[in-house]
Amino acid sequence: MKRSWGSVGLMALVLCLSVSWMTGCAKKATLQEGAVVTQEQKAVAQAPAEATAADTQAARERALRDQALSDQAAREAAEKAARDAAAKAAKDAADQAKREAAAKAAAILKELQIADINFDYNKYNLKPLAQSTLKSGASAYLKYRDYKLVVEGHCDERGTAEYNLALGEKRATEAAKYLADLGIEKERIKTISYGKEMPLDNANNEAAWAKNRRAHFVIFPPVK
Amino acid sequence: MMLEKYLCVHNPRIQAVLTLFLILLFSAGPACGKVYIDIDSPSFQQFPIAVADFKPLQPFPENDKLSLLFSDTLSRGLALTGYFHLLDRKAFLEDPKQAGITADNIRFEDWTVIGAEYLVKGGFQTDGRDLVAEFRLFDVIRGELVVGKRYAGKSGDHSRMAMQFVSEILLALTGETGLFDTRIAYVKKSVSSAEIYTINFDGSDPRRITNFNALTLAPRWSPDGRFLAFTSYKEGNPDIYLRNLESGATRKIGFYPGLNLPGSWSRDSKRLLVTLSRDGNQEIYDMTVENGLLLRLTRDFSIDVSPVRSPDERRVAFVSNRNGSPQIYIMDADGANVRRLTDLGGYNTSPAWSPKGKKIAYEGLVNGIFQIFVIDAEGGDPQQLTFEAGDHESPSWSPDGRYLVYSVRGYGRSRIEIMNAGGQGTRVLLEDKETSQSPFWSPHLR
Known part of the structure; x- marks a missing residue:
């Protein structure tokens, strides 16, 4: 049993090493792609009309994204407010109950x-x-x-x-x-x-x- | 030279000293030095005694002060016993430089002529912190040594050595050892608590025994001197505790519902008479301390409290209100044969059986004030011993039966006082603003 755990460990180690090696390769690949992108940008600069269309598209997308983001923030804020309000109400209710209980207990003590x-x-x-x-x-x-x-x-x-x-x-x-x-x-x-x-x-x-x-x-x- | 300087600086004192001297001269004159004072028999005479300053027994003394410290401590100790008439050292004729401390170099006429019957002399020697002292008691009429002792100790031991020799003197002259090896336990109250303290018979060395920050009451010293029983509210209920005075450990020994109060030990320090209300009412029980075994002595639906054993352990005195007012009763040790002891006055409590067994001291109400009384244990007329203003309470006998200690309170002050068994020779042991109460005299502790 011990032995099999050992071999599993060994396998896991090998797996880890190979993954990290592969990741290293991927990084290099990304760098190369980056070089390609730079070349593309140069090409874009040479063709402004195409670029404007692309800009408009990007801006629309950005606006949409921003809109989505702000919608989400608003939603979250509303949810938080609702949660807070509920918590406060609960706390108020609890406080009120506590106050009432204390008042009741005090009244009982007074009676006793x-x-x-x-x-x-x-x-x-x-x-x-x-x-x-x-x-x-x-x-x-x-x-x-x-x-x-x-x-x-x-x-x-x-x-x-x-x-x-x-x-x-x-x-x-x-x-x-x-x-x-x-x-x-x-x-x-x-x-x-x-x-x-x-x-x-x-x-x-x-x-x-x-x-x-x-x-x-x-x-x-x-x-x- | 030094004396002159001393007298000049303290002018009022010289007057006081002279006055005292004159009083002594006049009082000593007609009675020829024999002062008759009741100690415990009506014809007791105080012993006229002189205490000479101690002599350094080395050529170059290291500590001159000891010379006076020894003679002063001895004089104070002898005076405290009430048995001695101390001769004023100013009347001494002897030349201290010429005289020695042994019978062959003392001129006894120098002492008989000033009225002394006894003379205490001594010497000391120091070596750094080590101290060796010699004490001798002479019968000056016979011109011989009665008792001599040599003590070795540390420099701080001089007063203990002197008190030890006072006990030797007492033993030699009266057959009793004195009380310098006894202490008095008492309760000192503060605003929210009361704690047990003890103090030496001569008023020195007060010590706090409990520190419970709770009501702690009714100290009772065991006859072997090793334990103090008392009641404390330290856990809420008034329970009985036992303090081991050697180890300082405290053990709870009586903790029934309701009152648990210690009363009186047996001579073997194994049983304790107690007041318990465990059966619904305050009753007296004899408790075996080791296992808590109880023997119930009273069965009466009234207050039964404050039990005290007779020295022969055959009888028990206690307080009961079974006939209306609190009075002292006596019963056999098994609870049988109850009879009333006190019938004068409407409030008689705190019985204390004398060590010799014949008398019972107690407190009784006279014109709205508590005073100390003694009554014959077989019954009879009570004798009132205190008459001053203030409530006199909780009498307790010295182990030799010659003195009573009790508390006095009134006018915002409280005192613990000692008087001799005849009611004379009152001495204040301590006085304070707090309520010091419930004194209890220890057995001999050495």
Whole structure:
């Protein structure tokens, strides 16, 4: 098998060489023809009338050729314009769709966003206001079932770091349970506690503390 | 000559020095040098001790500064222990040129007459970067050597040598080795993260241990000194990690859904009490670190957190809000026999069991401010140890049980402080604008 490939290669080489040799011959022939043409031109110069007729013919042909060429260019330009227009339209449509999708997604996110709920000092029971916030917030999650959420539990700066991590988790869990009771599947709700480590307001007063004792809701859109 | 020049240039200082000298004279006068200060027994007397400047042990000394560096470092180290009353070197009568550093060429009367009971002397010799130093502790009343050591090292080792000899002095006089081979781990918060640091007991050599750019909390040093357990949010969830302090490697050891918090190691550094919420609620488990095996200790639908073992490992103290407010409870090592320890005050947390086993330190709310308390582990009346403004939190015992380290924050500042177990002798270990918190005392590291 190897051998036969070798012989084919050899043949191919021979073929190539012979072709190039023949091409070399052809070039010489062309040169000779060129010499003949020069002689013909001399003859043409000697006969102007014949030449005019021939010129007219050539010009007509040239015009025809030019016409054909410009027609073709115009055709191509038109085609390109049409293509561009189509592409632009498609792109515009896509952009528009994207814009609409983004607007829709933003609208959905807005619908899904639950406001922070607040807790009393050292407590994790849901106050009536928190319950009504969760009730109105849950409906969007029943509508958009491929969205998930994380409930963050936070505490104010007073008290032990570790105890507050547990307290923050209790707050998150209470809110998550309430949402689950409202019909959001448990698998769609995660909880995490940050204890007192991530206050909203660093001030050292009751107003800041009240703001910091919170459950915060983070929406997770479906992964495409 | 040099002294005069020094005094002229720094006029305010001379006043300060004189004032200090006068105070020392007056305070030392009536009490005859015996100052009674509670270290851990009510009748402890500080040892009056003199530290002489060190002598170069070669005819043409290469480094004069070492003479003072040795005596200053020793003095600072001895003062830090709280056991010593350091005599002012201006009161020294001895002629340093005449006296030697061995018992046969020291006039002990020169020292007894100024009130010293003990004397530290030493000498050093350098050869390029090599340094050899001799340290001797004398009992000047008996006129004899108590302990002598010779250390060889590099020129930068002088302060380590001095601290090592402070430990030798402590061992010789108190039977304890002191704390110069201990460090304190703590959490330093910044705007968006918190990292673990460690610092020497004397406040030197702070080092950053973690660099996760994430919330990292609750450092717990293993009793063998080789590991730090802590919780970090570096992968999102609060998981427990173990840092090998020798290799620098970090391993994730507790990563259940929800909270994963380290509590307290076993003496053999093999098991770790942890708080996990994997079963839906914060419960305490005893985790075998090597294989993650869990033994569940609490079963209560309330917060159970911050477990700490008794030194004999028979009991566990922890925080629970099972009766409403956060309080400290004690249970047997298997979770049985739960009883409430604290009942005064509405918020008692962060229990720390003393190494000798008798006491539990914790933080409690008094008039809206957290203060450090100790209570007998068998129950009884708590004793309040801190009274200043600012929240005093997270007490942790020194391995010898003689000191407590804790954090103080308020007015935009935070400090880590050390006091003796009776609540006296407060010393600021570090102070900063960032929130340094959750100090944890290491075991002996040598």
